[in-house]
Amino acid sequence: MNFTVWLIKRLAQAAVVLLIMSVIVFLGLHMIGNPADILLAPDATQVDRAELIERLGLDLPVWQQYWLFLKSALQGDLGNSFVYNTPAVTLILQRLPATLELAVLAMIFAVFIGIPLGLFAGLKPENPFAKLITTGSILGFSLPTFWVGLLLIMTFSVSLGLLPASGRGTTVRLFGVEWSFLTLDGLRHMLLPAINLAMFKVSLVVRLTNAGVREVKSLDYVRFARAKGLSPLRVVRRHILRNVMIPLVTVLGIEFGSTVAFAVVTESIFSWPGAGKLILDSINALDRPVVVAYLMVVVTLFVTINLIVDILYRVLDPRVRTEAAA
Template sequence: MLGWLLQRVAQALLVIFAMSLVVFLGLHAVGNPADLLLAPDATQIDRAELVARLGLDRPLWQQYLNFASSALQGDLGRSFVYNVPAVTLILQRLPATLELAFAAMVFAVIIGVPLGLYAGLYPERVLSKLIQTGSILGFSLPTFWVGLLLIMTFSVSLGWLPASGRGETVRVFGVEWSFLTLNGLRHLLLPAINLSLFKVSLVIRLTRAGVREVLPLDYVRFARAKGLRRGRIVMMHILRNIMIPLVTVLGLELGSTIAFAVVTESIFAWPGSGKLILDSINALDRPVVMAYLLVVVTLFVIINLVVDILYRFLDPRVREEASA
C-alpha cells in the first residue's frame, strides 16, 4: 500500500510539473501584459521600466526557473493588476467556488441516484422513459441558457430566489461560507442547480446502466432465490456494486465542476475564482492565471488520489491485484 501511494504521489508531482511548464509557455506566447498595463501616452522609457520590473526582459527559461523556484516556496508571484500575491487572490475566491461545486455534486447525487435506480429497475414504465428523456435534455441544454431561464423564472417572474450574489455568510476557521445561513442558501440554490444539470444527467445514465448490468448477475438472482426483501437486495447488492464506478466518475467530475464553474459564476455574479480568472485572462495577468491553474490542477490531483484510495477500499479485487 505504501509503495503504491508513493508511486501515485510521484505521478501527481510529474503531472503538476508538466502542466506548469505547458501553461507557462502558452501564457508567454500570447500578448504582452505591458501593452495593457501602460497608459496610451506612456513613453518607451516607461515601457522598459515596467518590463524590467515585471521580469519580462529575461530569457524565457530563466523566467520559468525563477517561477518554479518561487513556487516551491509557496510564492506564485504577484498580480500585475492588483499588486498582491496571486495565491492570496485565488484563495480568497476559491471557497466560494468550492462551495458551489460541492453543492452541485450533492444535487447530482441526491437527485440522480434515485432517478437512475428507478429507471434501471423499471425500464418499461412511462416515468422511466421520461427520466431518460430528461437526462438527454440535461446533456443537450447550454448552461448559460438554463441559467438565464432560471433567473427569469424564479427571480424575475416569481421572485422566490435572488438572481445574483452570495448572500449572508458565516466565518468558520477564517473562511466565509454561505450555506450556513438561510439567506446564503437561497443565493446558492439557483447557481448550484444550474451547475448540477449536466452532472444530474450523467449520474442518472450511469446509475441506470449499472443497475441494468448488475440485475442479471448470479449473486442478485441468488439473493432473490433466498427470499431477501427487494429493498435489501437493492441497497446491499445492487447499489453497493454500482457505487464503485460512480465514485470514480463523481470524483473526476468534481474536479471538472470546480474548473468549469466559470460560466455559472458569471451568470449569477457568484464571487468565486471563475470571475477572477476571466478578468485576469482579459488583462493578461499571468501570475494570477498561472496560480489559478496550478491550484486547480493540484485539486484535480488530490481528488484523483482520494478516488483511487476509495476505489481500493470499495473493490476488493483491486486490493488483491495490488498485493499479488
C-alpha cells in the same frame, strides 16, 4: 505491494504531472500577448513601457522566467498579480471557498437526485416515469449552461421574485473564511447557480446509474441473492447499488474537479464572486501569475481527487486490494 509503497508511487506520479503541467501552462501563456500592453495607460511613453517590463521580469528569456517561477513555486510562492499587486495564491484562496461551496452543493444535488432517479429507471425500465427520467436526462445533456442560467434568472428572479439573481448574500466567517451556506440568505443566493451547475451532473449520474443497474441486475450473483430469499431492498442495497457505486465514485470525483474548474460561465451569469470569475477577469487582463496559479491549483485539485478516488476504489472493490497485494 503494501499501501505505503503504493501511496509513495502515486505521490511521485502526482509530482511529475504537476511539473509537466507547469511547463505547458507557463509556456502556453507566454505565447499569448504582452501584459504591458494592457497594464499601461494609452499615453504611456516607451520609457514607462521598458520600466514596467523590467519590473515584471518580462525582459528575461522564457526559460529563465520559468526557472525563477519554479524555484518560487517550490517555496509556495506562485508570484504576485500584475493587476492587484497581491500574491496570486492569496487571491485564489480568497475566492476559492465561494466556488467550492457552490460545487459541493451542485454535487449534492447530483448524488441525491441523480442516483435515486437512475436506480428507479434501471430497475423499472418499462415504467412511464422511468422513460420520462431517461428523456429528461437527455435534455439535461443538451441544454447549454448559459441558456439554462438565464432561464432560471428570468423565471425565479425576474418573473416570480422568489430567489436572488446575483451575489453571495449574507456570509458568516468560519475558520477565517466567509461562507454563504451558513446563513439562510446565503443559501437562497446559492440555490440558482448551484442548480445551474448541477443540471449536467444530475443527467450524467442518472444515465450512469441507469446503465449500471441494468447491467448488474441480470448478473448471476444478483439472481442467486434473490433465489436465497433476500428482500428486494437488501438485494438492491447490498448487491446492485454497491457495484454500481464503484464506477460512479470515479466519475463523481472527476466531475467535482471539473465543476470547480469550469464554473466560470455560471459564476459570470450569476455574478458569483468565486475563483472562476477571478480567472476570467485575469485572462482578460493578461494577469499571467493569477492564471498560472489558478491552473496549478486546479491541477493539484484534480490530482488530489484522483488519489482519493483510487483509495476509495481499494475500499469499495476487494478485487483492487487483491491485485495490489499480489
